[in-house]
Amino acid sequence: MSRALPFALIPLAVACAPLAEVSTDPAPQAASGALFVAGKFGNTLAKVDLATGTRTALVASCANPHELATSPDNRHVALACYGGTTLDIFRTSDLAKVTSIELGNNARPHGIVWHGNGDLYATAEGRQSIFWIRDPLGQAETFEYGTGQRGTHMLVVAPxxxxxxxxxxxxxxxxxxxLLTRRAPQSIEVGIEPEGISLAPDGETLWVSARGSNEAYMISPDDLAVRKSVSVGPFPLRIAVRPQGDFSVTSDLAGGSLTVIDVQTGEVARAIAVSSPQEAEQRQQVTILWSPDGQRIYVAETGTDTIAEVDFASGTVLRRLDGGDGGDGLAIIK
Incomplete structure (x- = not known):
């Protein structure tokens, strides 16, 4: 693992790195906004300007940072410190750290959601629990809920x-x-090593990917009944529903591909090759993130320190961005 950097902005000459690779295919529309990348090997947080494709800031973070979430007003980004016990919050404008929220001994936070209500929610894998943090930029009141399950890793929250x-x-x-009545949690077994999870925008369907059984599952949020299982590509580490709610996509680490599922039929619509199967082991494709307009998918390739920008309509890799050492968790603002 790379040595952590001192907590300060890296000089611009270093931070503004060029694109790692650029496709010659024209983009359907110019990208805008900023992408944030948690570098789990370098213990960093990076900001990439999507209009130019350059990395404009890189700061030291906590140990082994993983998932990211942006605030509803796009002014802050929260980082789950998987190698520690805190959620750290940074300004999106300059990546200055503004606060750190302590979750307790052996927390190992991983999954994180910054809800539209302004509150933060995160898993605490080491405590087999999740946390609700009310008013994270103010009083930061914390409420813990035990799951009773080993490896509580990723999460989604109802609208x-x-x-x-x-x-x-x-x-x-x-x-x-x-989260309100504190009734006993409900659990069901789903495949082998379920890890990815996404909730449809209307809150009516859960999508889960099981990396050990190469399947995606359509699940009822209310009673956890499995409505359908779908065979997808090898080692589907993540799953994400398109903002429009029409497709669900898995990130298939071992195949270097994305499997696109039609949510109405529950059938595979197509596969998108982000890299070849021969390159997959080197690239180590992990987290995926939709652009807010649903036109692009950003794919973290941890092994090559790149973020692939994929045009969803054509399946073309438009370019590869430099996200720092071991880029994994992703977040975006317009």
Whole structure:
């Protein structure tokens, strides 16, 4: 693992790195906004200007940072410190750290959601729990909910913030947590090593990917009934529903591909080759993130320190961005 950098902005001459690779295919429309990348090997947080493709800032973060989430007003980005016990919050404008929220001994936070209500939610894998942080930039009141499951890793939160759902790698389960009444959590076994999880924009369907059984699952959020299982590419580490709610996509690490699922039929619509199967082991494709307009998918390639920008309509890799050492967690603002 690379040595952590001192907590300061790296000089611009170093931070503004060029694109790693650029496709000759024209982009459908100019990208805009900023992409944020957690570098889990270099212990860094990077900001990439999507209009130019340059990395404009790189700061030291906590140990082994993983998932990211941006605030509803796009002014802050929160980082789950998987190698520690905190959620750290930075300004999106200059990546200055503004606060750190302590979750307790052996927390190992991983999954994180900054909800439209302004509150933060995160898994604490080491405590087999999730946290609700009310007013994270103010009083930062923390409420902990045990899942009773091993490896509580990723999570999603309902639009009305009444429930959260987690994937629990060690227990091979999906768990539903009642955030308001604190009723006992419900869990069901789903495939082998379920890890990816995404909630449809209307809150009516959960999508889960199980990396050990190469399947995606359409699940009822209310009773956790599995409506359908779908065979996808090898080692589907993540799954993400398009903002329009029409497609769900898995990130297939071992194949270097994305599997596109039609959410209406529950059938595979197509596969997008981000890299070849021969390159897959080197690139180590992990986290995926939709652009807010649903036109692009950003794919973190941890092994090559790149972020592939994929045009969803054509399946073309438009360019590869430099996100720092071991880029994994991603977040975006317009």
């Amino acid at each position: 009305d913030a009444r429930h959260a759902w987690t994937t629990d790698l060690g227990s091979k389960t999906v768990t539903r947590v009642d």
